[in-house]
Amino acid sequence: MARFDAGDACLLFDRKGRRYLIELIPGAQFQHHHGVLPHDEIIGAEEGSTLRSSQGKPLVVLRPRLADYALKMPRGAAVVYPKDSGANLVWADVQPGNLVVEAGTGSGALTMSLARAVGAAGRVISYEAREDHAALAKKRIKGFFGEIPVNIELRVGPIEEGLEEHTPDRVILDLPEPWHTVPIAAKQLAPGGIFCCYVPTVPQVQEVRRAIDQTGSFLDVMSFEMMMREWAVEGRSVRPSHRMIGHTGFITVARKLEPAGDK
Numbered sequence: 001m002a003r004f005d006a007g008d009a010c011l012l013f014d015r016k017g018r019r020y021l022i023e024l025i026p027g028a029q030f031q032h033h034h035g036v037l038p039h040d041e042i043i044g045a046e047e048g049s050t051l052r053s054s055q056g057k058p059l060v061v062l063r064p065r066l067a068d069y070a071l072k073m074p075r076g077a078a079v080v081y082p083k084d085s086g087a088n089l090v091w092a093d094v095q096p097g098n099l100v101v102e103a104g105t106g107s108g109a110l111t112m113s114l115a116r117a118v119g120a121a122g123r124v125i126s127y128e129a130r131e132d133h134a135a136l137a138k139k140r141i142k143g144f145f146g147e148i149p150v151n152i153e154l155r156v157g158p159i160e161e162g163l164e165e166h167t168p169d170r171v172i173l174d175l176p177e178p179w180h181t182v183p184i185a186a187k188q189l190a191p192g193g194i195f196c197c198y199v200p201t202v203p204q205v206q207e208v209r210r211a212i213d214q215t216g217s218f219l220d221v222m223s224f225e226m227m228m229r230e231w232a233v234e235g236r237s238v239r240p241s242h243r244m245i246g247h248t249g250f251i252t253v254a255r256k257l258e259p260a261g262d263k
Helices: 066-072 082-091 109-118 131-145 159-163 182-188 202-215
Strands: 009-013 019-023 029-032 035-038 050-052 058-062 099-103 123-128 152-156 170-173 194-199 218-225 231-234 237-240 250-256
Touching: 009 066, 019 029, 019 066, 066 082, 066 109, 066 131, 082 109, 082 194, 082 250, 099 109, 099 159, 109 123, 109 131, 109 152, 123 131, 123 159, 131 152, 159 182, 182 194, 182 202, 194 202, 202 218, 202 250
Parallel strands: 099 123, 099 170, 123 152, 170 194
Antiparallel strands: 009 019, 009 058, 029 035, 050 058, 194 250, 218 250, 231 237
16 A cells, blocks of 8 residues: 555544544644644555654544445435445346446445445436535545546436436436336336435335336335444454444345337
8 A cells, every 4th residue: 555645534442442534734733632643754664654742642544434434424415334334235136347427425435345346447417506505515526536536427416307317227216205206217227227325214115115116117116224233352352333323324226127119
């Protein structure tokens, strides 16, 4: 792994395992309750190095994983948690070469995961209705990758206006009312393509399932939630953590049928 450079995202760990995410800016300083660490001392350091604050306290510097970055980055819109991003990728079967149309971009966490999954041969077109969220997502995506990857296209506006331009392999939604997009997704998705949406409440699940059923265009429809509980392991003491990431949202996936008239 290359040494840290100006503009890189950096994750600092203190001796108690607490994490701090920063962007490396020449001349800036990281300040916390155990002293100050100039960014210039991190720039040029190897990943995994242990540096010392002005009070002599150790700080380990590492590049953030995408999961770390998604949870720690400053954001405007709520993010899709890593546990749910992983489920979206697996159950929507996002793979290299796919064309994925996404909405809304939000803070860009899921967009970044999708871009990695589709690879250099694929493409992610992400729509965000709010200009302020779109601007922040652009900043966060650039902050993680160093630039906007060539396989990500960020657009401002409702997805319904742009979806007619595409025949995507996957449509993935994180919207308050995704059922409004279901009819056009049913029309535009490639046969065998997958529709996937993420919503926080039961009434939203009911509405999106009703919209899916009304199209008559989908098979293998499933709604589920993911929970994650970390375990504390300290020698012979092994127990569930007192805190866990419980319900964050429901994921619904459905597979597009080939239109009957094409047979």
